[in-house]
Amino acid sequence: MLNIDLGTITVPLGRAAKYGQMQVDCDRLPAHVLEYAFVYGVRQVLNDAMAEKKDEDGNELPVDQIVAKAQKRLDNMYAGELRARRESQEPADPVEAEAWKMAKAEMTDLYKKQPQWAQVPKGTKDRFGAVIQLRRSMRHLPEMDVDEAVADAIEKFLSLPAKAYIRKNAEKIVSLRAGKTVDTDIADLI
Numbered sequence: 001m002l003n004i005d006l007g008t009i010t011v012p013l014g015r016a017a018k019y020g021q022m023q024v025d026c027d028r029l030p031a032h033v034l035e036y037a038f039v040y041g042v043r044q045v046l047n048d049a050m051a052e053k054k055d056e057d058g059n060e061l062p063v064d065q066i067v068a069k070a071q072k073r074l075d076n077m078y079a080g081e082l083r084a085r086r087e088s089q090e091p092a093d094p095v096e097a098e099a100w101k102m103a104k105a106e107m108t109d110l111y112k113k114q115p116q117w118a119q120v121p122k123g124t125k126d127r128f129g130a131v132i133q134l135r136r137s138m139r140h141l142p143e144m145d146v147d148e149a150v151a152d153a154i155e156k157f158l159s160l161p162a163k164a165y166i167r168k169n170a171e172k173i174v175s176l177r178a179g180k181t182v183d184t185d186i187a188d189l190i
Contacts, residue, residue: 017094020178049073054125094177098170103157104128106166 006026013019
């Protein structure tokens with residue numbers, strides 16, 4: 001039997017808490033419901049890891065490579081990593097998800113001005129990730145898979161002191177979406 005003490009958790013409703021948030025008192029949920037939610041969640045995490053079933057050229061991946069993605073995610077969970085983020089997989093926290101989107105948009109605008117953007121073949125599914133990989137290679141950084149490289153680049157971008165405003169703006173945007181009153185002037189969001 002599953003025995004976890006979660007207390008009250010905040011669940012974002014919709015992508016990036018588009019519909020607000022809901023408080024869930026886990027202590028009120030019966031054990032079989034908690035177990036169902038846990039098993040459902042683990043299954044979803046593993047299935048999400050396998051969502052991309054094609055390689056960068058658009059060819060179908062063999063079954064063993066697809067299953068290997070789920071195994072890698074499970075191994076990460078065993079190692080204590082809660083979320084191995086992919087470029088297409090925003091953080092669960094609504095503020096972080098919004099900051100992630102804002103950073104990616106700003107980085108894309110910057111990358112479009114770099115020569116590497118033109119070096120990526122037209123039709124490449126993940127041009128953003130491909131540019132990051134090219135830039136990592138040029139700087140002789142250790143190899144990472146595309147998803148990890150994108151996560152690393154976005155986290156480094158968000159950690160720059162000059163980019164601190166992104167998380168502040170993300171907090172304001174998520175609060176506004178949730179219907180909370182925020183003491184801000186629209187000029188503060190620029």
